[in-house]
Amino acid sequence: MNSNLKLTSRDRAVLMKTPFLAGLGGNSLVRMFTNMTVVSLPTRKTIFREGEQADAFYCVLSGYVRLYRLNREGREADVRICAPGDTFAECLLYGGTKYRYHAQTAEATTLARFDIQEVRDLAEQETDIAKAIMTSLSRHLLSTMECIANDRLHTAPQRVANYILARCPVDGGPASIRLPFQKSLLAGMLGLAPEALSRAFSSLRKIGVTVRGRVIQVGDVNALRNI
Known part of the structure; x- marks a missing residue:
């Protein structure tokens, strides 16, 4: 120190x-x-x-x-x-x-x-x-x-979606954000166990959300907003 x-x-x-x-x-x-x-x-x-x-x-x-x-x-x-x-x-x-x-x-x-x-x-x-x-x-x-x-009030996928939406650089269409920390910290921030976070990301995959390392790709911001 x-x-x-x-x-x-x-x-x-x-x-x-x-x-x-x-x-x-x-x-x-x-x-x-x-x-x-x-x-x-x-x-x-x-x-x-x-x-x-x-x-x-x-x-x-x-x-x-x-x-x-x-x-x-x-x-x-x-x-x-x-x-x-x-x-x-x-x-x-x-x-x-x-x-x-x-x-x-x-x-x-x-x-x-x-x-x-x-x-x-x-x-x-x-x-x-x-x-x-x-x-x-x-x-x-x-x-x-x-x-x-x-x-x-929110399910695990909704918590993840809200986190992504708050940081999206655009209001519609495709977008990309980069997590500033490890996904294990994101889980803790959202009050989720790491395995619950993984399941939430899996459920969001059907609307075009993909995760590679710390990068989150969103196919359609509006679709994510309507989850």
Whole structure:
């Protein structure tokens, strides 16, 4: 792990688009950046484990982070796949003292690390930082509610179709997208077991969706929309 990195202009741009920092300026933004450290981690590196004392939360600057739970038999269940610009574990600013899930890098990843106690102290001093925290937590709550609704309302093929449609560069006709990560991560993101994802892709083949590696070809976007 390299924790002596400097914030690049690209990293700063990613941070400034997050709900947590987008509304800050002046002294508050300076104090937040002063509190932050940048760390670089290799693939499949554990960031923290469920039950460990929570001392920091994070923002993904590059790469992907997998958040998951384990049961007693060792079975894994993905909670969330965090992409660049996503923050995680900030709920513990006011929601307990221990991490509620495991966090592991899915590929080589760069993170911005924020000390929980220091940010909590800053929020008590700066009202705009407190508001930024509430904005971020509200976004997470709304996103979680949307995820639960989609899981209950949509079949596995529909979840896959919706993911593809949200990233299609055209509204009709043929299209092609490239997954930014392995299909196993897509399965976790959509709340599916890997074998369920494979079956969903197989069912979409009849309307012209084919998968080769990370590339997904769509024969007709409108047909996919009507599934």
